[in-house]
Amino acid sequence: MCGIFCLLSLSPTQFEWDKTVYEHLKRRGPNLSQDLTVRSTIPCYQCVFSAHVLHLRGLLTPQPVEDSRGNALVWNGEIFGGVPVMLEENDTAVVSQRLSSCSSPAEILSVLSTIRGPWGFVYYQKAGDYLWFGRDFLGRRSLLWKFDAEVKALTLTSVAVHSAGPVASAWQEVPAAGVYRIDLKAVSEAGCVTFEVYPWAYGENDPFYSCPQTISESVPSGCTAVINRSGLALTSPVCPLNTSLPESLNEEETHPNAQPSDQDLEQLPAGTERGEAVNRLIDVLSEAVRRRVQALPFRVQDDSPPSNDNASIAILFSGGIDSMILAALADRHIPAHQPIDLLNVAFKLQVPKKQKESAKKPVKHKDKPTECNTDGAESQTSSPFDVPDRITGIAGLKELQHLYPERSWRFVEINVTTEELQKIRQERICHLVHPLDTVLDDSIGCAVWFATRGAGFITEDSGQEPFTSSAKVILTGMGADEQLAGYSRHRVRFKTSGHLGLIQELAMELARIPSRNLGRDDRVIGDHGKEARFPYLDEDVVSYLNSLPVWEKADLSLPRGIGEKLLLRLAARQLGLGQSAVLPKRAMQFGSRIAKMEDHREKASDKCTRLLTG
Structure with a gap:
C-alpha cells in the first residue's frame, strides 16, 4: 500500500506542486519516499511523481518505478490473484514489468483486467506520450483529481488537503468506472485536458454499468471525458448480478419484532x-x-521468525x-x-447530570x-x-x-x-x-x-x-x-x-x-x-x-x-x-x-x- 501522487503541468514554466499534501502521503507510506520528474519540451509538458511506500510484500521496491524505456509507474495496490507474484517478489515491480512489455492500449487493458485485488495507479508511457490512471473495478483504493485552469495543471493523488473557499470543492474522486488515458501531445497543443475512458466491459442492463454521463459529472472543471473511439474496454472481474425473481416465495414480513436466538x-x-x-x-x-x-510483511533479508x-x-x-x-x-x-x-x-x-450527582463509588481507571x-x-x-x-x-x-x-x-x-x-x-x-x-x-x-x-x-x-x-x-x-x-x-x-x-x-x-x-x-x-x-x-x-x-x-x-x-x-x-x-x-x-x-x-x-x- 502506498501514497501516490502525480502532477501534470502543461505550462512551459516549471510549476511547483503544493507540498502540504506531502505529509499526508508520507503517513500512508512510512518506509520509503521518492520523487521523479519527467519533462518534455516538444510536446511541452511536465509530470511530477511522488510515491510513499508501505512495505508489505517481497523486497522493498522504491517508487516511482522507472524502467529502461523511460516509463514510470506509481502503484497503490495488492495482487491477490490473476497475476502470479512469488514470495520474494514485489507486486509493484511485477506490474511495472508487465506494463513495460505493452505496446498497445489493448495490451495494457489486458494486464489490468487480469489483476485480482485492490489498486489505484498512474502510469507514464513514454512511447506515444501517454498518461494512464485509474482505480480497480470496486474502487478499493483512493484516487482523487483536480484541474487548475490558471496554471494548466492536473493533480492526481491518494489523499488531498481540505482548505476553505472555492479551492476546497475542486477535489473529486476519480470514478471507478474504468481507466483513463491522456494523450500528452494532444493536450499540450490544446492547452486543456481530455481523458479517454476505457470502461469496464458490462452492458447497460448490468447493475454495475456507469454511463458516460456519470463519469462526466465527476470530471474536474475545465476537463473533458470521452469514451475511447476504438471501443476497447476492461474485462469485468465479477459476474453480473442475478436478477431472477422467485415464482412463489413469501413477500410478507413475519414476526418483525421477535427477538431471535x-x-x-x-x-x-x-x-x-x-x-x-x-x-x-x-x-x-x-x-x-x-x-x-x-500476504503479509515478508523481508528476505530478515531471517528471524515473526514475534x-x-x-x-x-x-x-x-x-x-x-x-x-x-x-x-x-x-x-x-x-x-x-x-x-x-x-x-x-x-x-x-x-446525565443527575446520574453524575448520584454516583458515589470511585472509578479505579477512567478508561476502564x-x-x-x-x-x-x-x-x-x-x-x-x-x-x-x-x-x-x-x-x-x-x-x-x-x-x-x-x-x-x-x-x-x-x-x-x-x-x-x-x-x-x-x-x-x-x-x-x-x-x-x-x-x-x-x-x-x-x-x-x-x-x-x-x-x-x-x-x-x-x-x-x-x-x-x-x-x-x-x-x-x-x-x-x-x-x-x-x-x-x-x-x-x-x-x-x-x-x-x-x-x-x-x-x-x-x-x-x-x-x-x-x-x-x-x-x-x-x-x-x-x-x-x-x-x-x-x-x-x-x-x-x-x-x-x-x-x-x-x-x-x-x-x-x-x-x-x-x-x-x-x-x-x-x-x-x-x-x-x-x-x-x-x-x-x-x-x-x-x-x-x-x-x-x-x-x-x-x-x-x-x-x-x-
Whole structure:
C-alpha cells in the first residue's frame, strides 16, 4: 500500500506542486519516499511523481518505478490473484514489468483486467506520450483529481488537503468506472485536458454499468471525458448480478419484532441447495481471508521468525456477524501461536447530570470498560464507554476464546473522548474524509480512524494495560451488508416493492460502494501507515454472491436478526458461532456511539459543518 501522487503541468514554466499534501502521503507510506520528474519540451509538458511506500510484500521496491524505456509507474495496490507474484517478489515491480512489455492500449487493458485485488495507479508511457490512471473495478483504493485552469495543471493523488473557499470543492474522486488515458501531445497543443475512458466491459442492463454521463459529472472543471473511439474496454472481474425473481416465495414480513436466538437458525428448513450455498460461501470467503492474511510483511533479508508478541493482522471488531466470521476464518490461516488484535472503538457517553450527582463509588481507571456477563449483558458496573459495540464485542471475544482457545485474541479497547475527537478531526480527519462531506462521512471516518490507530487498553491478569496494535493489515467487514441485504433500508424496500425492489436496491448498493465508502476508508486507514483489506469484496466472493438468486442470500420475511444476511448467518452457525450469528445489524456510528456525541437533529446526508476548516 502506498501514497501516490502525480502532477501534470502543461505550462512551459516549471510549476511547483503544493507540498502540504506531502505529509499526508508520507503517513500512508512510512518506509520509503521518492520523487521523479519527467519533462518534455516538444510536446511541452511536465509530470511530477511522488510515491510513499508501505512495505508489505517481497523486497522493498522504491517508487516511482522507472524502467529502461523511460516509463514510470506509481502503484497503490495488492495482487491477490490473476497475476502470479512469488514470495520474494514485489507486486509493484511485477506490474511495472508487465506494463513495460505493452505496446498497445489493448495490451495494457489486458494486464489490468487480469489483476485480482485492490489498486489505484498512474502510469507514464513514454512511447506515444501517454498518461494512464485509474482505480480497480470496486474502487478499493483512493484516487482523487483536480484541474487548475490558471496554471494548466492536473493533480492526481491518494489523499488531498481540505482548505476553505472555492479551492476546497475542486477535489473529486476519480470514478471507478474504468481507466483513463491522456494523450500528452494532444493536450499540450490544446492547452486543456481530455481523458479517454476505457470502461469496464458490462452492458447497460448490468447493475454495475456507469454511463458516460456519470463519469462526466465527476470530471474536474475545465476537463473533458470521452469514451475511447476504438471501443476497447476492461474485462469485468465479477459476474453480473442475478436478477431472477422467485415464482412463489413469501413477500410478507413475519414476526418483525421477535427477538431471535441462534436456535432459530437451526430450525430453518435446510435443503440441499441451501446447504451447498452455505458451504460454498464459507469456502470462497475462507480463501479470500487466506489471501489477505498470508500476504503479509515478508523481508528476505530478515531471517528471524515473526514475534509471538506482535500481531500482523487486526480486525475492525464489533462482535457482530461480519467481524466474527472474519475472525473465525482468520484463525484457520494464521499460525495458532500468533496473536490477532480485535480493534473495538467506543466514544464516551455523556453522563446525565443527575446520574453524575448520584454516583458515589470511585472509578479505579477512567478508561476502564464495563464488565459483561457471558451473554453480553451489562453488569451493574457502568462506564462512560459502555457502548453497544463494546458490550457485543466482549461477548464476541468470549465466543472466540471458547471456540479457539489456543489463540491469543487481544481485545483492544479504544476509548475516545469528546476533546480528542474534536482535536483530531480538525488536525487530520477532515483532510482524509475530503472530498466527501456529509454527517455520515464524518461519523464513519472518525470511528474508523480511531479504531485503526489501534491505541487503547488490553486486559491482562494484572488488570488493564496501555496497548497499541502493531498490525499493519486491517481486515474489515465492508461489503457484507451491501451484498446480503443487511441494512434496514433493504427491509423497507422489500416491504414496499417485494423481491424486485430488493434486487434494484442491492444493484444500486453495489454500483455506488466505490464512491460512498471505499475511497474514504482507504484514505482514513492509510493515514496510520496501515492497509485496509476487504475479504467480502474479494472478486470471487462478489461473483459468487452475484450468481445467487436474492432469496438464497436473504429472506426478509423472517425476523430482524435472521432474515437479513441469512446465508451469512447460516454460515456462522456452521462455523460454530453462537448468539453473534443472530445479532441485528447495528451501524458503526450508532454501535460506537459517535452519533450520540453530536447534534441529534442532524440527518446522515446533511453536509457536516464540523469537517470545515478555516
